[in-house]
Amino acid sequence: MDTPLKNLVELINEALILFHSYYSFLFTPYVTDPVTKYTFGYLYSAVLGTGVTLNAGILIFEIVRDFIRARRAKYATKTKVEDGQEPAKEEAK
Secondary structure, three states: OOOHHHHHHHHHHHHHHHHHHHHHHHHOOOOOOHHHHHHHHHHHHHHHHHHHHHHHHHHHHHHHHHHHHHHHHHHHHHHHHHOOOOOOOOOOO
């Protein structure tokens, strides 16, 4: 991965996949009490919702951060052109 944030997100996603894989056995006939299954279901839904919210939040954060960086770079280039300086050529990544 590129950044420590992306590494952390990947680690959290892997842990959630492991949690959901093990947790799915609680919805089999192994647990016979329906109230217990519903309780486990609510916890399962809460963990799943937290994971989705976390991933969506990080995605939105990265989109906004990249947008702000692009606007700053565009403004800096525009300001240099107005001052009579040559704009810096962007390097190929």
